[in-house]
Amino acid sequence: MVLGAMRGQLLRSSSCAAWARLLRRQSRGCVYSSVHGFNREEIAKKLQVFPGGAVDLLKQESGIAVLTINYPSRMNAFSGSMMVELEERVSQLESWVDGKGVIVQGAAGTFCSGSDLNAVRAISNPQDGVKMCMFMQNALTRLLRVPLISVALVEGRALGGGAELATACDFRLMASGSAIQFVHKHMGLVPGWGGAARLCRIVGGRNALKLLGGALKVDPELGLQIGLADGVLEVPQPEEGAGVVLQQAESWLSQYTKGAAPVIRAVKKVVLSGRELPLSEALRTEKDIFGTVWGGQANLQALASKAKHR
């Protein structure tokens, strides 16, 4: 048993190094770095010129965090400072070693109405637009890659960039009466926060073309039908109080986050590598991640309890 534990420990340290190598290869989970002419400080400074709202993060004992897009007077549109705050919150999630899951929601019963159109008007030149888009692609790609199982809880409307944000989670739950709509075409745009690439992977190219080409409003029923939504939550009567939908989402997510944090995080990592890497590389990464749980506490406990899976 002692030898087994030592072997597990050795494997865990070598596989941590492998995971760190993987993240380094992916520029710490980012798509763009200085190699691509991306200057994070320069664009963050430009974005801070457009303040308003907040992005709040609540890390809970249960291992499930709640990330709230909070600008109700603008239907939770992203101001420039909120884009920078989103990136900071993602960094906090990346360094939360006890975390298992995260729910992304909007404040006051609606998800997110995309970019703050006031900021969009002020930075309507293509150079700055592309820099903002690189910044948001980095932040949302890192969000999707955190070793936590993530769910977008869509209440009310998810429009434009808000629909793109919803695709940057592993799952989407839609509250009754909610809608996800890629309204970009109506704005003379296409998605730029990575939403089109992610949408194709979620619903397939043909459905993505219909949703983007027709700027279709996806209600919960259509969402379930095409695989954009993973579940529908009934919005309670107002007297049942705010927060009930969030509780429902937490309970839905807990079916996947039950268990030891290292195991849940390893589950996300093997799926992430399978989703993103070429097969040979995904297989090697899976072997490395396997090494982090083999002989680990949860594994030894399960062996000692002679668990049956009837």
Ligand SMILES: CCCC(=O)SCCNC(=O)CCNC(=O)[C@H](O)C(C)(C)COP(=O)(O)OP(=O)(O)OC[C@H]1O[C@@H](n2cnc3c(N)ncnc32)[C@H](O)[C@@H]1OP(=O)(O)O
């Ligand atoms: C690459 C990213 C691409 C993008 O995200 S482009 C942006 C896409 N989003 C939009 O075009 C949203 C436009 N807004 C709307 O369609 C409607 O406001 C919406 C969200 C359906 C809500 O409709 P209603 O419930 O009737 O409420 P309302 O229109 O009176 O809105 C309440 C207040 O919120 C504001 N608001 C909503 N979305 C916003 C946005 N994206 N940027 C800036 N302000 C926004 C709206 O202007 C209104 O403010 P105010 O009360 O008039 O001062």
